[in-house]
Amino acid sequence: MAFAPLVALLLGLSAITVPWATLVASVVLYIVVPLVLAQLWRRHLLAKGTVAFDAAMQAIGPWSMAALLLMLVLLFAFQGDAMLKQPLVIALLAVPIVLQVVLNSALAYWLNRKFGEKHSVACPSALIGASNFFELAVAAAISLFGFQSGAALATVVGVLIEVPLMLLVVKVVNQSKGWYEQNEAPSR
Numbered sequence: 001m002a003f004a005p006l007v008a009l010l011l012g013l014s015a016i017t018v019p020w021a022t023l024v025a026s027v028v029l030y031i032v033v034p035l036v037l038a039q040l041w042r043r044h045l046l047a048k049g050t051v052a053f054d055a056a057m058q059a060i061g062p063w064s065m066a067a068l069l070l071m072l073v074l075l076f077a078f079q080g081d082a083m084l085k086q087p088l089v090i091a092l093l094a095v096p097i098v099l100q101v102v103l104n105s106a107l108a109y110w111l112n113r114k115f116g117e118k119h120s121v122a123c124p125s126a127l128i129g130a131s132n133f134f135e136l137a138v139a140a141a142i143s144l145f146g147f148q149s150g151a152a153l154a155t156v157v158g159v160l161i162e163v164p165l166m167l168l169v170v171k172v173v174n175q176s177k178g179w180y181e182q183n184e185a186p187s188r
Contacts, residue, residue: 026140072163075138078147079156086153093157097132101165105130109173109180119180123173127166134158 045053076083083090108129112122134155141151173180 022144023140026136026143030136030139068163072160075156075159079153082148082153083157089153090157093154094161097158097161098165100132101130101162101169105169113180119173119177122180123170126169126173130166130169132158132162134162 042053045056105126109122109126112125117125137155138152138159141149141155145151
């Protein structure tokens with residue numbers, strides 16, 4: 001809900017004007033509609049029972065990973081030339097993203113442990129705390145400024161850096177479950 005006002009504020013500070021209708025349409029198209037459809041589908045599956053839900057999740061698992069990889073390939077295809085020609089710009093974009101994802105996910109994970117949350121809560125919390133929602137930023141940047149714009153390049157670099165880092169966070173969180181659950185206080 002705060003995405004549109006936050007983007008408007010940040011773009012306003014940079015003297016870039018984007019109509020509110022465009023910001024709201026981006027939020028509705030790229031967040032609200034997929035979220036509503038996913039929740040409706042989830043409820044439909046759960047009405048059939050957890051076995052049906054689990055089977056559907058197992059069936060779409062490989063497809064979701066394939067879609068993620070396809071998205072990365074397409075993003076690189078559209079911006080690969082610009083990335084290869086501007087390695088310093090890419091590094092200037094990548095370093096803060098890496099630091100932000102690593103520090104925020106570690107902090108969220110540690111705080112969840114410190115406050116006695118279950119490991120199953122800490123995992124998504126670490127991911128959400130570290131996410132920059134580049135997927136929405138890519139869609140908005142490309143629709144507003146075009147595929148070849150600097151804004152599109154910055155958001156594409158964000159996705160290409162963030163996705164592998166998030167997968168790394170998932171791996172670390174899963175592998176550290178034993179440490180996390182040591183001396184685990186009962187969840188509130």
